[in-house]
Amino acid sequence: xxxxxxxxxxxxxxxxxxxxxxxxxxxxxxxxxxxxxxxxxxxxxxxxxxxxxxxxxxxxxxxxxxxxxxxxxxxxxxxxxxxxxxxxxxxxxxxxxxxxxxxxxxxxxxxxxxxxxxxxxxxxxxxxxxxxxxxxxxxxxxxxxxxxxxxxxxxxxxxxxxxxxxxxxxxxxxxxxxxxxxxxxxxxxxxxxxxxxxxxxxxxxxxxxxxxxxxxxxxxxxxxxxxxxxxxxxxxxxxxxxxxxxxxxxxxxxxxxxxxxxxxxxxxxxxxxxxxxxxxxxxxxxxxxxxxxxxxxxxxxxxxxxxxxxxxxxxxxxxxxxxxxxxxxxxxxxxxxx
Amino acid sequence: xxxxxxxxxxxxxxxxxxxxxxxxxxxxxxxxxxxxxxxxxxxxxxxxxxxxxxxxxxxxxxxxxxxxxxxxxxxxxxxxxxxxxxxxxxxxxxxxxxxxxxxxxxxxxxxxxxxxxxxxxxxxxxxxxxxxxxxxxxxxxxxxxxxxxxxxxxxxxxxxxxxxxxxxxxxxxxxxxxxxxxxxxxxxxxxxxxxxxxxxxxxxxxxxxxxxxxxxxxxxxxxxxxxxxxxxxxxxxxxxxxxxxxxxxxxxxxxxxxxxxxxxxxxxxxxxxxxxxxxxxxxxxxxxxxxxxxxx
Numbered sequence: 124x125x126x127x128x129x130x131x132x133x134x135x136x137x138x139x140x141x142x143x144x145x146x147x148x149x150x151x152x153x154x155x156x157x158x159x160x161x162x163x164x165x166x167x168x169x170x171x172x173x174x175x176x177x178x179x180x181x182x183x184x185x186x187x188x189x190x191x192x193x194x195x196x197x198x199x200x201x202x203x204x205x206x207x208x209x210x211x212x213x214x215x216x217x218x219x220x221x222x223x224x225x226x227x228x229x230x231x232x233x234x235x236x237x238x239x240x241x242x243x244x245x246x247x248x249x250x251x252x253x254x255x256x257x258x259x260x261x262x263x264x265x266x267x268x269x270x271x272x273x274x275x276x277x278x279x280x281x282x283x284x285x286x287x288x289x290x291x292x293x294x295x296x297x298x299x300x301x302x303x304x305x306x307x308x309x310x311x312x313x314x315x316x317x318x319x320x321x322x323x324x325x326x327x328x329x330x331x332x333x334x335x336x337x338x339x340x341x342x343x344x345x346x347x348x349x350x351x352x353x354x355x356x357x358x359x360x361x362x363x364x365x366x367x368x369x370x371x372x373x374x375x376x377x378x379x380x381x382x383x384x385x386x387x388x389x390x391x392x393x394x395x396x397x398x399x400x401x402x403x404x405x406x407x408x409x410x411x412x413x414x415x416x417x418x419x420x421x422x423x424x425x426x427x428x429x430x431x432x433x434x435x436x437x438x439x440x441x442x443x444x445x446x447x448x449x450x451x452x453x454x455x456x457x458x459x460x461x
Numbered sequence: 462x463x464x465x466x467x468x469x470x471x472x473x474x475x476x477x478x479x480x481x482x483x484x485x486x487x488x489x490x491x492x493x494x495x496x497x498x499x500x501x502x503x504x505x506x507x508x509x510x511x512x513x514x515x516x517x518x519x520x521x522x523x524x525x526x527x528x529x530x531x532x533x534x535x536x537x538x539x540x541x542x543x544x545x546x547x548x549x550x551x552x553x554x555x556x557x558x559x560x561x562x563x564x565x566x567x568x569x570x571x572x573x574x575x576x577x578x579x580x581x582x583x584x585x586x587x588x589x590x591x592x593x594x595x596x597x598x599x600x601x602x603x604x605x606x607x608x609x610x611x612x613x614x615x616x617x618x619x620x621x622x623x624x625x626x627x628x629x630x631x632x633x634x635x636x637x638x639x640x641x642x643x644x645x646x647x648x649x650x651x652x653x654x655x656x657x658x659x660x661x662x663x664x665x666x667x668x669x670x671x672x673x674x675x676x677x678x679x680x681x682x683x684x685x686x687x688x689x690x691x692x693x694x695x696x697x698x699x700x701x702x703x704x705x706x707x708x709x710x711x712x713x714x715x716x717x718x719x720x721x722x723x724x725x726x727x728x729x730x731x732x733x734x735x736x737x738x739x740x741x742x743x744x745x746x747x748x749x750x751x752x753x754x755x756x757x
Contacts, residue, residue, distance in 0.1 A: 180572075180576065181572035181573075181576040184572035184576075185569050187564070187568055187629070188569035188630070189584070191626065191627075191629040194626070194630075195599075195627040197587075199599040199602040200594065202606055203599065203602035206602060206605065262495065262496075262499070264476040265476050272500075275740070275743070276503060277500065279504050279507055282685050282739040283507060283735065284688055284689045284691075284732065284735060286707030286711070287732045290725075291509075292506070295506060303509075335502075335503070343747060343750050343751075344750060347751040347754075367478070382754070385754055389753075392595070396595045396597040398597050398692060399692065402691075421600070424600075424604075425601065425604070425696060430601060430605060433601045434601060434602055437600075437601055440597070441594065441598045444595065445593055448593050
């Protein structure tokens with residue numbers, strides 16, 4: 124850390140712990156002027172005021188963000204915690220009910236089913252998207268122009284808003300013989316299937332939509348990962364007489380492992396909080412066969428006005444999400460540390 | 462997505478499968494079929510949507526890639542159902558929301574990346590923690606907060622402000638921008654300060670111009686993110702006057718006086734902006750994706 128000119132080191136991150144304080148680092152970039160604190164305080168009043176102003180500058184830049192975060196992230200969170208312990212009655216005043224709301228939400232007739240289905244949906248969508256996305260990635264990897272075209276076409280579902288995706292799939296899933304997918308099935312002598320209307324197929328049908336939209340996303344991430352694999356390793360494997368499969372097994376897969384982990388985490392979290400696709404495709408029907416936590420919470424809170432119970436449900440969901448995030452991150456850190 | 466690596470003798474080593482190195486009529490046929498299948502599976506349904514929007518489709522069940530009696534009537538009827546008003550709402554929300562998001566995150570990142578101050582670590586922690594807190598979890602309590610903002614006693618339900626302001630608190634853009642701004646060499650900033658530039662001047666004419674690539678990434682990424690918003694407009698817009706187009710699609714579906722063609726026309730309008738943004742700024746978008754997933 125050379126500080127001859129009193130400049131800050133180039134890296135603006137904090138200095139390594141234990142580094143000797145060779146030079147007093149000023150709070151702002153005005154370092155060149157304050158000589159380490161040895162100069163005589165000629166005008167102490169102005170200097171303190173200026174230092175006070177300098178200390179305020181970062182907060183002025185942060186103010187808009189902090190204001191928005193406080194109002195639209197922190198306050199809703201505090202509100203959720205508070206409401207989850209109260210029977211929320213507009214105009215009548217709230218009544219403290221302890222853990223009553225948590226009991227109420229967990230004893231909802233559909234709660235266990237919804238949790239189970241949320242997990243199934245999250246795991247199925249995650250797994251399906253990753254496997255399919257990986258296959259797509261290795262198929263369309265390359266620099267040819269036509270490959271770029273295929274990649275772009277395949278990626279369109281990801282940038283299509285979920286509301287449109289849902290409408291398109293509802294039409295394709297039309298249960299009668301004349302529905303688009305049933306027509307396709309008819310060509311190979313199958314169907315007609317009820318898809319979203321069938322109690323045993325609805326969840327799988329929702330899952331398929333999730334995979335259709337998730338796989339191209341994963342594909343793009345895998346492509347970025349594949350591009351960063353060291354080509355010399357391929358070369359070395361080829362020189363060693365490694366066949367395609369071995370090259371894949373010993374070079375490609377190990378270098379993609381971090382990517383796979385992070386995709387699993389992202390997709391699992393997305394799956395746990397999935398709402399829009401279920402809300403628009405089935406809204407829990409038929410007979411609760413596709414109910415997930417978020418649609419249940421939305422129904423309780425926005426439709427039935429049981430805000431306290433919905434808040435308790437939200438807190439349960441939040442705990443689940445936080446647990447998964449922390450667990451995966453701890454596990455990852457332990458793996459990389461090894 | 463195109464990356465360059467050193468020229469190599471063996472073309473088959475460029476990719477995992479090494480499909481590039483193989484030639485011959487059979488390989489060509491297999492490849493063509495395969496690629497066509499991928500394109501049809503993923504883009505086909507959206508293409509059918511495009512075709513259907515311009516066709517006379519009285520039948521609500523069929524979905525075809527072949528146009529049948531080309532017409533613009535679906536869009537005319539859609540207009541009578543107020544679809545262009547919803548589209549305008551969507552544009553207002555995405556325009557102002559994106560502006561807010563970028564201004565807020567650029568300001569905050571400047572402080573977090575270029576300043577050292579007490580509490581910086583805590584602010585960073587709050588931003589990171591907020592990313593663990595998905596919008597879905599906060600939806601119901603947010604609706605309560607929005608209906609009576611604490612301290613201000615303003616009701617933002619059924620207002621544009623309610624649709625737009627919550628979009629400004631997006632941790633992702635702050636994190637990305639902060640990471641990018643940290644890379645800007647201090648010497649640039651110092652040089653400007655020696656020339657007598659003030660705080661805002663340094664921010665505006667030194668740091669921001671250097672960050673243009675990151676702004677591009679955040680812009681296109683934020684655009685698609687806001688365009689895809691569903692739950693927020695669903696809880697804020699409770700009257701048709703403030704519906705965004707994705708929300709309004711649902712009412713069109715329930716409206717049995719309009720045909721499926723009108724629904725498809727409206728869906729097409731809801732689809733186009735984000736797809737066009739993606740096609741125009743594909744490079745930035747892919748970069749944003751890898752930042753989101755891998756953090757670089």
